[in-house]
Structures are given as structure tokens and as C-alpha cells.
Amino acid sequence: MAATAPTRPFGPDEARRIVRGLQQPAVFPDMTGGWAALRWTAEHLSGRLADRPVQFRLGRKEETNAPLFETQCSYVQAKVAHFLNWTGGQTDVGPFSEYSYADYWAYADYKYIATLFKDQPFMFEDVKWSEFGFEGRDGRDSTLWLGTAGANTPCHQDSYGCNLVLQVQGRKRWHLFPPEDTAKLYPTRIPYEESSVFSSVDVLHPDLTRFPAFQLARKHVVTLHPGQVLYVPRHWWHYVESIDPVTVSVNSWIELEVDGMARVAEAVTKTVVWAIKRAESDDGTDSWLNPTEDENVTHEENMRYVNLAVRACPQRRNSNVGDSRPAKRDWCGHQRGSRGDPAPFTAPFGTHLLPVSCEGEQQIRRNPNHVEVRTGLSSDVASQGETPGTKPSSTSRLCGPSDGPDGSPELSPEDSEESTVNITTNDLLGCLLHPDIISRVSELLLERHHQL
Template identity: 50%
Template sequence: MAEAAALDPPLPGEDVKPFTPEKAKEIVMCLQQPAVFCNMVFDWPVLYWNAKYLSEVLDGRTIRFRMGMKKRDAAPQFETKCSYVEATLEEFLAWTSGQPTCVSRPFSCYDSSKYWAYADYKYIARLFEDKTEIFKVNRLLYLQLRTMQDIMWSDFGFPGRNGKESTLWIGSAGANTPCHLDSYGCNLVLQIQGRKRWHLFPPSNTTFLYPTRIPYEESSIFSKVNVVNPDLKHYPRFTKAQAHVVTLNPGQVLFVPRHWWHYVESVDPITVSINSWIELDADHKARVEEAITRTLVCAIKSAENPSPVDAWLNPTEVEATSHEINLQYLNGAMSAYLEYQKVTVSEDRDLSTHDTEKEASSCKRRKMQVNPKPEDYKSGTHEAGITMVKAKKLEKIPFGVHLIPVLPQSQEASSVGAGAAESDSRDRLSKNEEGHFGKSCCTGKQSVMSNDCKTLAAQTDSDSTANSSQMAISTNDLLDCLVNPQVVSLVAGLLLERERV
């Protein structure tokens, strides 16, 4: 079985991890291209967290699954175009294995040959928060699970970071996340069961990926392009994009650097993975940019006549916030950034590494509070901790069998397996010796469609060129220009400069 590979004990002589926590952290904080860590998690208890095991542990607890179609349209299948099902993992497993509908009842309206299901963005601390009584009743289960301690990001140099700061993803074959970049932090992803294929694009490809903030979600910038079936007539610049493709196997950890675009798809019938977003110093300015974006998007879209076909708010966002609250958020983010600048202006950026990291939140998105206070930003309460590590640049990249670079698709095969790692490591290492190394918790997904037997919403292209309209320029067209990442970065710089004088 796919998950067995992750559970095999290390061979004699391989029970020592290739990188110390200090070295792993140094790599993570300096690496500027995606890479796969191997042989770093063989003793993590979380490797037993396959879907069957989780089904037994959660014992009938329902989870929200996002349902999408397996057919490949030219437009991305955004979350606003999906339907949602509340089901247990037991019912999910019955559905994926083709058992009778009486066993997989919540999925009875969906043909597993045509649809995929994805339980994504499940914050582990929240998922297990109601299991206290089970722990009290079954001491053995409690000791075996120890939910938070089963995940040991301390091996990557982040002491105290465990399941509390991690997110769980469970999907069927074809389940995918639309191509996007995360505004905050960098990303560590551990594959537990099955395989996932990652299509990654460097930040320099942003223009080629036609960025959009519709659907709007704080901290996620989506691409209008379906990168696995691109519509080159409407998005001709995509031909210049340089994809880095890798298939992540159980037991491997993928590092996704800051602002790298990524499209992720489940390859095998069932996949399970966990991840943790690592906060970075650069997030201070990113939060100012996100606040500007939110203020503009909410103001302009809220002023539009409501349309049932224009689902502009992603299901991860509960509601559009008022202009007053958004301005409070903006001012708080700016105050935090300016305070950070004062603290760090005298530091020698080329020297020591600060090994202290404030406690970090489990969520990727740092949602704004209803009444945020400037001191919340300054103290780190609102941002839930910023990584203060300033690791010096590594003189030599330690690429090899234990750290495999994800190279452009034209340069390297797309699968990183144990065999590939062994056979290609020397060549990869020699080729890269002179290179360089370089998210308040969100609420659960809310349903945007009625949970019945209706077909999924029609797949419509979010680009105005594919939608007929009486107006030559739509509100979304205007927003694509106003909140283009480059424009927002410039506006943030101008606002911050005003506050400095």
C-alpha cells in the first residue's frame, strides 16, 4: 500500500537524520527554490495517520469535504464553483472504494468516477479539540495519539511547533487546490499517504500567471490560468511560465519558498498530508499589502449590485468586512511594520541567527479582528509570532540524496522517489553546487451551494474576456489592475513612506 512506504523502519546506518535541527532551519530560512527533504521524519508518529487510522480515531466526527469535477476545463475550478458535503471519514472511505450508497450516504449524489472529494485546510488543533473525553476513557489511545506531539517540526529547527501549528489535508484522486501563491510565510509539507503532484512557479512568473484577487481570500493570490489545461488564447503569456513539477511521496517533506505559485493535485485514490506555514520577517510588509487589498476589494465589490452568479468571496472568508474595520486593520498592520523597522534598523543583518521564535498560530491566514488594536500587532498577539531568524547565506547548497531540488520541468523528471533520489543525487548536486538559496485562525469552510443532488455550478471562466457582458470593463477587470501585486506593493511603499516623515 502507498502508506506502507512511509512506515518502513530505516535501514541500519540510516537511523541518523541527515540534518540537525539547526542545519535544517538554516536551509529553510535561506533556500530560494523548492526542494524535497528525505529521511527527516522516519520516527514521526504522524506517519501512521493514514485515512483509515484517522477514521477510527475521529470515530464518527463529520468533516466538510469540497466536491469537484474530475474533468479538466480551461478555467480553474475555484472553491466558489464547488459544492460541499458533511461526512465522516468512514463514509469517505466507503465512497472512494465504491461501496453501496447506504454506507457512503452523504456522497450518494456524486459518482466517484466523475467527482473528487477534498477535506482541505483542516486545522488539527480544532479537529481534535472535542476528543478530550475519548482520551480520558481510553488512556492507551491518548498515549498513542498525543495529537500535537505526533508532529515534530522541531526536527526542522522550530522547537515547540507541532500539530497545533499544522493543517491536515485528505483527498481522493483528482482533488486539487487551484494555482495560487501565499502572501505570508513559507511552507513545509509532509506527505503521509498516497502521492500528490505539485506544479510550482517562481515569483518572477507572476505576470505570466495572470494574478487575480477574485475570488477574494486573505493571503491567497489566485491565478486565472488552469495550469494543467491552460487556455492560451486568453492567457498567451502563460507560455513563458516555467513550471517546476514534483510528485511528493509518503515520508517526504516539500519546502515551498515564499511567494512561489503552486497547484496541487492528488494522484492516488486516497491522499493524506500535513503542512505548517512558517512566519517570516517579510510578512510585516505583506500584511500591509493584504490590508490595502482587502480595503479596496471589499469597498468596490460591496458597492456593486449583488449578483448570484458573482461569488466573489471565497468560502474561507465568512463575510465582507466594513470599510471602518478594514481601515483599522490597515493602520494596525502599518504600525506593526514601522515598529518592526525601528527594532531591526540597528541589527547587523549579516551576522547572528536569532534562535528564539514566538509561539506561532496554526493558521495560514492571519484574519483581522473585529476591533484590532495597534498594540496587538506590535506585541505579536495579532500576528501570532514572527520568525526572527536571519540565517546567513550558506556557502554551499547541501543538495544530495537527502535534499533534492525541484528543478524546472524541462530540466528534470517530475517524480522524486527513493530510486530517483539515489540515482540522480550526484548529478543534481554537481549541477547545483554554485547555486544559491534563495498564515487569527480562519473559520471552517462554509457551504456555497445547497447540499443536494444538483450538479456543480457551471464552470465559468473568471476572466472577463470569456464572459459576455454589456460593459467593456467589469468591476473584476478594474480590481485586477488596482490590486495587482505590483501595484499594491507600490501603494504600500508610498503609505509607509508617508508615515516615516
């Protein structure tokens, strides 16, 4: 007798409509019954991968009031069996022997399933994103994450795409912030990772002296349990931490038709970062490139990327919401109807679709002191670590009443090298790569392309 297919609260068409319409994070608690991927525990993966080594990222379990970026972590190639022995307190732990389990967490992150199981393609069918309305999307278009308690990804914003995340084993806690709060997250592109904009803030232990506006950011927190799927809308910031001894999750980034401009912006950003950071830093120790990125990229290749993105942008505007390949992705459950939607979208929140709540009002009550959050140039100064309302340092004045007759700055004794902080390459990049600047450059490139 054939097994009866599990009943889903939403069919593929309705699930896709919800994902397309949602503008805030939400959890689908019961859409994955019967998925074979729910058997992908660490023990199951160990058996499938056998002696094949996997790269793990290791970070210290310590509070520093600063994000632990991937450039600051250690890395080992190890079997999943060694990983499991390490988490179980055993001594036969291979490359993990140099790291105390009491002092470190480990994370096998960004593991593309198409590569990981290329010799076992039947594994792809265990993941069924097609049931969310994305026909043909399965494990081949997904990424695997395996970690210990404390393992985390720094708070960041994906430049394009939305995100569906299946929790398989253990629990993960997600801290999310709406795109409107970007300035309060103090964004940075160093370290550089294509399509990831990092926050300068340690969102669990923020330094509010350096980043005062963060306390007004609207934090949304949810703990994801096995079998649940989290939807992360386009451009929502997120910090993710594992809270159980072993966690496994699978995600897929889904391309959107509005990503064309963002891809142009990413191409411009990459070209500027590589052109400037290729020059050796003053002390030769600047770890600016994320380990996920290829070190051997030429300027010609980056310019080719710019040209491809510009040429593809008009075509993307007229294409359907991306079903073809994975990619990295206003702030409420409602929006005006889009093409094909005859009526405004209303999220069907309830037992089968759970909104992720905002803690913003509680944060403001816990921090009753007024914090001035200024816009325009003042907010840019704040993003460089200065307190809003304070006077910019003299080194930031490139011209003014005190300039010499030839137009060069005329320095007073207090402006001497000994009494000021020099502008660094990263300070310069922070201004050049400001979202408003990159957005305008992208628009100008597209205008030029259309005129040719």
C-alpha cells in the first residue's frame, strides 16, 4: 500500500504567493513533514561523507564587544566523525586536537550541497523547496550548515535574494533587523565578501559608546526548531547563533527580479575594493578578504563583472522571479498587489505562519535616555564611530577657511601628526562604498549604458 503524502497547510502556489508578498520574517512551522532532509543529522551526514574532509571554522568563546569576522577565525579540514568525537569529549578528534572544546566553537558553513554530494545526487531530492512554489529547486540549489553551540555568523545583510532556511537538528537563534535600520547597524564592507554587507556592531554585546544608534535598532528574535522553515526577506540584517550542542540546517537563497540594480552595485563595490585594497597596508597585516573569496581576481575580471551586470539589469527587470539559480536577499506583512496579484497582499498569519516579533519597544524602554539619531552627513559621521553631534576631527576637513593660498590645508599646531588620527584606507573605503554613493554610481552607469 502506497504511503499517503503529508497534508500541507499551503499548496505550492499559495506558499509562493506568501513568500513573494511577505515583507517581514516569518516561520512556516509545518511545511516539511515527510522531507527526507529531516534525517540529515550530524551522525547521518558523517555516514554519507565517510572519510571526506570538510572545512570547519573555529572561533573562541569570549566576549569582546566586537564582531568575530571570518578573517579572525581558525580553520581545519576534518571528517565529520572527528567533529562528533570532539563535541562528545573524546580524544580521537584528528585536526581538532589543537583546540579545546571548552574554549572554541566550530562551524562548517557555506557548504554547497551540489559540491558536497556531487557523487551522491540522490541526496538532492531530500530537500523539496518545490513545495514552496519554486519548481525544480532542491538540495542542488541549497547550502548546508553544521555547528556547535556558540557557532555564529556575524551580523550581515545579503545584497540580493530572499532566504528560506530549514532547521534539521538542534536549535538556532536568529536576530533580525529591518533594512530601514541599516544606519543603526553601522555597515562596513571590510572584510569584503561578495554580496554580504557586515555590521560593525557585536549585536549580542554592543559597544554603545562607539555605536549609540544601535540601541534604537528594531531587533526581531526567533528560535528556530527542527522541522521549521524561516523566511528572511530581502535586505533584512541577521545574526545567527547555534544554541544546542550540535545543529544542522539547510538554506536556499532565491533570486528576485528586483536584484538587477543590486548586482550592478555589487560589481562596482567589488571593483573599488579590489583596486584600493590591492595596495599593501601600512603594517602589512590587514586581513580584508573573507576566506570564502577567491584571492586571484584581476581588475579586468572585475570590470567584466561590471559590464555583465549592467547589460543584464534591463533584462532582469522584465524576467520572472528567479527560479533558476541560488543567490544571496517594506517592513510589515502587507504590500500593494504586484503583477499577477489582483488584490493587495495580506499575510495569513496564524497557526501555520508565525510572524517574527519585534523587540524594539522593549529596547527603548530599557534604554530611556534619549539618543539623537541624525540623518544625512551627521549619520555618516556616526557610522565612522564618532558620537552624533560631536565636531568632526580636523583631518576630515579637506578644505575650508584655514586653507593656504595654494588651496592646500594650512595646519595649525594642534593639527600636527602627533595630535591627530590619520585617515586610513578603510576610512576612505567606508565613504566611497557608502550605499548612497554606490547606488548613485550604479544609476549613472545604467544611464550611460542606455545612451550608448
